[in-house]
Amino acid sequence: MLCLFIMVFCFSSATCSELLSRHRRSWVIDSFTIEEEHPGPFPYVLGKINIERDYRVMFDLYGEGVEKEPKGVFTIDKDSGTLYAHRAVDYEKNKLLQLKFEAVKTDLSIDTKLGVEIAILDINDNPPRFQKDLFEISVDEDITQGSHIQTMVADDRDKRGTPNSTFHYEIKSVSPSRPGTEFTIDSHSGTISFKGCLDHELAEMFTVVVEAKDHGDVVSLSSSSTVIIHIQDGNNHLPTFSGQTGSGKVKEDETGTSPLRLHTTDKDTPNSPAWRAKYTIHGDEGAHFKIETDPDTNDGILTVVKSLDFEEEALRELTISVENEAPYFSCEVKEKTPSGLWKVDTSKGDDPPLDTLKVIIEVQDVNDPPVFSVSVKEVVLEENAPIGTWLEKITALDPDSGQARAFVYKVGSDPAGWVTVDPHTGDITTAGTPDRESPHVSDGVYTILLHAVDDGEPPMTGTATLNIHVTDHNDNVPQLTVGFVDVCVSDGPSSTKITAFDLDDTPFGGPFTFELLGDVKGKWKLNPSYGYTAGLVKEPGVYSGPHTIDVKISDMQGQFAVYNLSVTVCHCSERPNCRGPRSTATTAAPEALAIVFASLLLIMCLLLMAVIMTCRKEFKPFHPSGTSGETFLPSNIENPGTDCKVPDNVLVGFIENSIDQSNWGGQHDGIKHNNFSKEMEQYFIYNHFRDHRREDMFHLHYNRNQATLRSLVANGHHQTHLREEMDTMNFHATLHAVLHQQLFSLQKKEGDLLEYEPQVYADEGDSDVLSELEIISLPDKDSYQKALNDLGPKFKQLASICKPPKIKN
Known part of the structure; x- marks a missing residue:
């Protein structure tokens, strides 16, 4: 019983002691602060962790700043619990360090565990930094004041929301300094703009130094960046004429020549759109000229593209203006106001007063070819008209004097040699018999060319066309298309076609009338016998072999011709046509x-x-x-x-x-x-x-x-x-x-x-005539x-x- 009491007492004492120990370890975590970049001397006391015990305990410290990064910053006195700092820390790397504190009894049992936080106090040790130390940009000369040029961006690594990380922008310097241009920057956004006017001819480039400065209480830090601004030349100077070269003369009827070359000057950058010139011709009725720009010299080259006429106008007066490819603009500062943008006078896209130049082109007279009073004439001529028939009379005028001269008239083109022309009077008569069926006649029209030649230097020739409409006569008889036909052997009548044509036109041609002559009864007949094609019908009694039939063909006016038509009768089932073997033998x-x-x-x-x-x-x-x-x-x-x-x-x-x-x-x-x-x-x-x-x-x-x-x-x-x-x-x-x-x-x-011609000993069906064969x-x-x-x-x-x-x- 005594043993049981002792066991219960010991167990109860142990339980109560354990409960009290867990209650003491549930303390609130302690916290300390340390200023970044502390100058020392090191080590120095950061603070002390106090634990009241009736028994002896030892202290240990673990975590960031001890055995974890950043290592070796803190230590603790094992007996007193005093914290020491051994070197400086950086706020931008570690804003808060978390550690673990332990109190250990002499029997090595843990008495207390608690967490310790050490906050790093920020100081102004970082200036604002730009993204780049140098920026290089280009802007057009004709950009208006107040336009955005560049936005500068900087960043401060110090603690956000504190004066250490708050900064502003400002322009420290501008080079070169021009009275008509002032650059500004927004202190909060960093946007760079300008007041006044940009002039490429005064300054091709500006160098602007921009600074970003923070608002630290103890010390204010800053950094700078450079912006190089290139001014692209715009067309703020108009081209002007400086002279001309060339004869200013051109021969009439001559194209492709350049009588003048115009010279200009321009203060803008050479070979830029603001410098290259564009020329315009005014007063060129008839569009006889064009002007192009020489890409190397910027000169205007005047060229004749359409022939001129001395008799129409001997002197041509032209007005030529010049401008640039790029649109013109101008900018002038009128007043520099203390706040806001300045007052400037600008013109952009408006029609500026262009420089103009009047030129005189002299047209030189040359010998013009004669001009016929009528360039194309139509005449009618009967077919087979007698030689010497008068057709027409042609006349020509001299365009230089406007009067008739002693021209020489000639035949330029007469394929069939039908006409002749009197060289002095221009009378045209026939020199041959006209034939409407000539291959040189197209649709009943025969065309010739006539020339008139003057006595100028050099001699010039004018041309006229004479269309002769040849009327038809019935001077051709009908003709067979082919002179041979094939007919197949059959038990009944078999037929083939006979086709005819006539070189004469209606009503002297077809349709035709076909007629068979000679003894053809019971052997041959026609069906049909009228038209352009007739049907030749073979009676069953006609034997195989060659036959000759006389065919009479008459046109609509009764003109006729008789032809010997070769007809071959054969068995068409054996060969495709009656002349097959002849072709095979030849091959x-x-x-x-x-x-x-x-x-x-x-x-x-x-x-x-x-x-x-x-x-x-x-x-x-x-x-x-x-x-x-x-x-x-x-x-x-x-x-x-x-x-x-x-x-x-x-x-x-x-x-x-x-x-x-x-x-x-x-x-x-x-x-x-x-x-x-x-x-x-x-x-x-x-x-x-x-x-x-x-x-x-x-x-x-x-x-x-x-x-x-x-x-x-x-x-x-x-x-x-x-x-x-x-x-x-x-x-x-x-x-x-x-x-x-x-x-x-x-x-x-x-x-x-x-192929050979066989020996004929007797005709088929002729039994009365006997021929002696070779022995x-x-x-x-x-x-x-x-x-x-x-x-x-x-x-x-x-x-x-x-x-x-x-x-x-």
Whole structure:
């Protein structure tokens, strides 16, 4: 029980002690003040924190000014609680410092905690500062007094609302000093303006020093800034004429010349809008002149832009004024009042009195060209009028004297050579027969140009126009537009159109009357037969081919002409028109001609090869193995000998060396042959060389005959065996087959042949007249040897030289 009482007592005592301790720590925060920039000496006592205790406590201080920035400013005596300041502080950096105070018991327990505030007292240590130390601006010379020029702005870092941070503006100096100009500044806003007038010619620049000064109680601080004001030149001086240069003379009818150059002076800045001059011409009726400003000298250059007339006015008087590009202004101080703006006299934008100058331009007389009394004349002339018909008379006057002179009249332009003009009287007569259908007549009007030439220095020429209206006569007959037409073959009537025209105009032209002449009944008729186009109708009985029809065409006055109209009747389903093949042959002619020349060149090469190949020592055929349907040509590359005699078969080498593998179906009776017989060779040569008239046929058939020979040799026929079988071969049947094949090939390539006129043997339907055809004959075997004899002695001599030696078995 005693222990329980002791525990309750101790617990109650501890609780009461703790409650009393928390009550003592809830004191109001202490505050101190310190003046910024305190001069010392340091350290000095700032104050003391008093805590009454029956027991001993120690004091500690933390926060701004101790271990936080600004560090090292304050300390506290641990025993007495006295605060010390060790250095000066800046109000502009720290206006209030907040610290923490602690009282600690001997057992290191915290007895008391409280906050401490130290206020910094401001002093006037900052002058007002401008944004820049130098300002540079430009203003126009014509700006009016009181206008805003520049606003100065300054700032003071001292405490707001105190005399230390309150300041005003004032102008300390102005350079240069001019009596007609005074600069002012608003002390509160810092706005700079001026009184009076600005004059660029008196002062191009002003330097103004502005000061800002605060209202500190102990000391007043200030700073200054400089403002440079450039005065831009305005047009406050008018230009004046200072002289002129030039002849002042101009020839009549002359443009682009400059008779005068005017000079001016101006006190404003050169090459500025206030200096550059503008000139104006007064009294220039007809706008004959212009004046421009020389950009370098500012002179006025007077130029003639429209020709002058001496006879109209020999002297031209002009008035020229000058001003500047920039508008003129003026400013003059009348009174300097003690307050407010001064009294000044200004004029801006008003029309100032401009400087003017009168100039005289002398127009010099020159020889003017003659002037016709009427520049364009119209006359009427009948077509086919006789030569010498009088048309018109032309006259001209001299503008220099206003009277007629002895001019020479000429024809300037007469495309068809129809007229002539009397050089002295100006009478115009016809020199040719006028034709209304001439290509030089347009819409029935023929135009000529006439000239009148005076005897002045230099001679001048006047021009007039004469329009001749040519009346039409019926001197042209109707004409066909085209002289040939095509008509299609059909079971019923078919038609085409015939169109005519007449060079004459109405009523001597169309519509026309068409009429068919001759025996056309049942064959041809017209429907319609009147108008500008008639319909030609073919009856079913008219056969295909060319036809000629006589057509009579009459105009409205009965003038007519008869024409032979070529009509071609054809099957239109086969070709687009009846003249298609003719056009195709013409197109293919160059290609066919090229084939002919290529064939001739190939024949010459093969003949040369035949002669060379016969002059070999040994004739051995080459039989390749392992071929796939292809055969190599026999070849011998030995040099020919010199002991050759006339060979029994001269052309064997030619035949063998002029052929290669070809598939012609070279089999006869199921046996393959290697070479031709001698008679076959002679027959081949004979058929292609015996007659020069068949040279063209040779070019067409040569390649195919060569293919036939190549096929026989390539299929393994020997010469001896070939001779035996060719004797029994039906040679005529073979030749017929070859000719039939060639004919079939020509029919397929009909469009590629050269154009030629076919031989007409009989007209269609005319069975009474028989024409004899050419006889086609084939030579017999006896003529083979004749073919060789026809080759002549020169060929035999060549063969004797190139004969290969006989090989003995």
